Structures are given as structure tokens and as C-alpha cells.
Amino acid sequence: MHPMLNITIRAARKAGNVIIKSYENPASVKVDNKGENDFVTNVDKAAESLIIETIKKAYPDHTIIAKESGITKGSDDDVQWIIDPIDGATNLIKGIPHCCISIAVRLKGKTEVAVVYNPMANELFTATRGQGAQLNGYRIRVNNVKDLENTxxxxxxxxxxxxxxxxxxxxxxxxxxxxxxxxxxxxxxxxxxxxxxxxxxxxxxxxxxxxxxxxxxxxxxxxxxxxxxxxxxxxxxxxxxxxxxxxxxxxxxxxxxxxxxxxxxxx
The missing domain is CATH 3.40.190.80 (D-Maltodextrin-Binding Protein; domain 2)
Incomplete structure (x- = not known):
């Protein structure tokens, strides 16, 4: 396994535990309005903080671009971690069990490692450049459809x-x-x-x-x-x-x- 993929998975699973606990206790979810139709919760912030902490322990020099906390420049700006702590936060707010943690690692502008994790379904989508994509360790492929008919x-x-x-x-x-x-x-x-x-x-x-x-x-x-x-x-x-x-x-x-x-x- 690519060493950065291992850290990415670890960070996503830690954030996933925070999301699951909040989903099981809806009263703990506090919502702020950032703008028109734009919401953030205390869960987003807690999950993002945990992801960043996990990354920084392993790679303190890397740059982090996070949805809620913005850009944290590192001394090595060639490597950038792009983080969405909860993609689908409105679903979480409404009690719909469909959201995910999304983390990508980019090296000189190209994404090398990716994790999308839905903690409610325990589904971990991963990819490393040139090595295929997996769901919970099993190889996945797109449907080979010819056109829009029946899609x-x-x-x-x-x-x-x-x-x-x-x-x-x-x-x-x-x-x-x-x-x-x-x-x-x-x-x-x-x-x-x-x-x-x-x-x-x-x-x-x-x-x-x-x-x-x-x-x-x-x-x-x-x-x-x-x-x-x-x-x-x-x-x-x-x-x-x-x-x-x-x-x-x-x-x-x-x-x-x-x-x-x-x-x-x-x-």
C-alpha cells in the first residue's frame, strides 16, 4: 500500500467515527449558516480537525487545503492534501445516512492518492494513480455503456x-x-x-x-x-x-x- 494512502485511510476512518456518533445522537449536531443554502456543523469542524491532526503527525511539512479551515501552507507545497470532512452535510443534518469523507493527495498538481469513505455504510473507495480503484479492497470498474440510452x-x-x-x-x-x-x-x-x-x-x-x-x-x-x-x-x-x-x-x-x-x- 502507498504510504500516503495508509495515512489517508486512517484519517478518514477516524473522522468517520465522529460522524457516526453524531448521526446516532442528532441532538449533538449544531448547525451554522455560512451563506444562502450553505451550512456547516460542529461535526464538519471536528472531523476536519481530526483529519488534519492525523496528516500533520505523519507529514508536518505538507500543505493542506480544507473545506472549513482553508489553506495551511507547508514548507513542501508540492504536496497538497485536499479535504472535505463531510461531503453531503445536509444529508447528515436531515438524518439521511448518505455522506462521506473525501481526501485527495496531489503531487505537483496531479492527484496521486484518493479516499472517499461513507462511514454509515462502511464503504471505503480508494485509488492510487496507475494502480486502479477499489471498494473495500475489491477492484471496481465503470459500466461499459455505449450511449445515454437506459442509463x-x-x-x-x-x-x-x-x-x-x-x-x-x-x-x-x-x-x-x-x-x-x-x-x-x-x-x-x-x-x-x-x-x-x-x-x-x-x-x-x-x-x-x-x-x-x-x-x-x-x-x-x-x-x-x-x-x-x-x-x-x-x-x-x-x-x-x-x-x-x-x-x-x-x-x-x-x-x-x-x-x-x-x-x-x-x-
């Missing part, structure tokens, strides 16, 4: 960017004539991991953040999938506009929907 697609509504609602629902309507069904789970990192495991066939979403994408991207790619922006390019980390799936699903999606997005969302 099940994960979606995420643009609840923080409602100015794009018309474009979004036009695309959704067009896709609905092609695919079999949609799923809205509330966790992009788990959606990407589910595509990698063949549970769903694709995803599109507007306005994701790097900590939503980084770990799931490597897991997806190591399982044979791809991730692009809405024009088929590589600007998704900056824009947060993501389409993911098998190469054929992504190509079919872009061909079908490219002209439905305003230019500012295509990259």
Missing part, C-alpha cells in the same frame, strides 16, 4: 447558482428523453465513486468545489471513467462544472447538450 444519471441541482435554473432544466428535460432515470444523492464525491463502481452511469453538476471533485476524480479515472467540463475540456477544477462517466457517456452528453449551456458555463 441512470446522478444530478445535482444548482441551489447556490439559481440564475442558471432555466439552462439546467432545459438540459435535464433533454436528457430525460434519452436516459432511464436520475438520482439526486447530495454527495458529488460519492456520485463519482458510484460511477466508478458501476452503480450509476454518469453525473453532471454545476458549481462544485475542488474538495468535492479531487478524490472522486482519481477513483473514477482509475476505474476507467473520465471527467470533463461541459465542453469536453479540463477546466472543471476551476469552474466546478462537471460531467462524468464512461468515455462514451460523456461524449454523448456533450454532443446532446453543448448548445444548451450559456457560454460562461461551457468551461
Amino acid at each position: 441512470v444519471l446522478a444530478i445535482g441541482f444548482p441551489y447556490k447558482q439559481k440564475q442558471y435554473s432555466d439552462s439546467y432544466f432545459n438540459v435535464l428535460q433533454k436528457l430525460f428523453t434519452k436516459c432511464a432515470d436520475f438520482r439526486r444523492t447530495g454527495s458529488a464525491a460519492l456520485d463519482l465513486s458510484y460511477i466508478a463502481a458501476g452503480r450509476i452511469d454518469g453525473l453532471f453538476e454545476i458549481g462544485l468545489k475542488p474538495w468535492n471533485i479531487a478524490a472522486g476524480e482519481l477513483i473514477l479515472r482509475e476505474a476507467g471513467g473520465i471527467l470533463t467540463d461541459f465542453a469536453g475540456g479540463n477546466n472543471y477544477m476551476a469552474s466546478g462544472n462537471v460531467v462524468a462517466g464512461s468515455p462514451k457517456v460523456v461524449k454523448d452528453f456533450i454532443t446532446l447538450t453543448l448548445n444548451d449551456w450559456p457560454d460562461r458555463l461551457k468551461c
Whole structure:
């Protein structure tokens, strides 16, 4: 096992224990509003603190980019840990057992190690660059579907960017004539991991953040999938506009929907 993967798994499992205890005791979950439709809980902060503490013990010189506490520069900025302590925090707030810890390790701008862990289901998705993706130690692969016909697609509504609602629902309507069904789970990192495991066939979403994408991207790619922006390019980390799936699903999606997005969302 890659030494940084071992530390990443350890950090994710420690944070997972915090999340499970909070889920079992809903009264202990305290919610703050960071902005419109943007929530943070005491559980996010506690889980993130534990993840950072675990990483820093092993790699004190590395840079950390965390959802709640921001950037902690290390003396070795070539290695960056990108952390989302709870992707799907709204689900936790509502008592829905579907959320995850997402941790990625990037070396000179390329993700080398990734962990997405759903503590409620005890499902650990992992990947190391060039060595494939796994779920609880077993190799996973994307579904080898030819096009959008009969696919099940994960979606995420643009609840923080409602100015794009018309474009979004036009695309959704067009896709609905092609695919079999949609799923809205509330966790992009788990959606990407589910595509990698063949549970769903694709995803599109507007306005994701790097900590939503980084770990799931490597897991997806190591399982044979791809991730692009809405024009088929590589600007998704900056824009947060993501389409993911098998190469054929992504190509079919872009061909079908490219002209439905305003230019500012295509990259």
C-alpha cells in the first residue's frame, strides 16, 4: 500500500467515527449558516480537525487545503492534501445516512492518492494513480455503456447558482428523453465513486468545489471513467462544472447538450 494512502485511510476512518456518533445522537449536531443554502456543523469542524491532526503527525511539512479551515501552507507545497470532512452535510443534518469523507493527495498538481469513505455504510473507495480503484479492497470498474440510452444519471441541482435554473432544466428535460432515470444523492464525491463502481452511469453538476471533485476524480479515472467540463475540456477544477462517466457517456452528453449551456458555463 502507498504510504500516503495508509495515512489517508486512517484519517478518514477516524473522522468517520465522529460522524457516526453524531448521526446516532442528532441532538449533538449544531448547525451554522455560512451563506444562502450553505451550512456547516460542529461535526464538519471536528472531523476536519481530526483529519488534519492525523496528516500533520505523519507529514508536518505538507500543505493542506480544507473545506472549513482553508489553506495551511507547508514548507513542501508540492504536496497538497485536499479535504472535505463531510461531503453531503445536509444529508447528515436531515438524518439521511448518505455522506462521506473525501481526501485527495496531489503531487505537483496531479492527484496521486484518493479516499472517499461513507462511514454509515462502511464503504471505503480508494485509488492510487496507475494502480486502479477499489471498494473495500475489491477492484471496481465503470459500466461499459455505449450511449445515454437506459442509463441512470446522478444530478445535482444548482441551489447556490439559481440564475442558471432555466439552462439546467432545459438540459435535464433533454436528457430525460434519452436516459432511464436520475438520482439526486447530495454527495458529488460519492456520485463519482458510484460511477466508478458501476452503480450509476454518469453525473453532471454545476458549481462544485475542488474538495468535492479531487478524490472522486482519481477513483473514477482509475476505474476507467473520465471527467470533463461541459465542453469536453479540463477546466472543471476551476469552474466546478462537471460531467462524468464512461468515455462514451460523456461524449454523448456533450454532443446532446453543448448548445444548451450559456457560454460562461461551457468551461
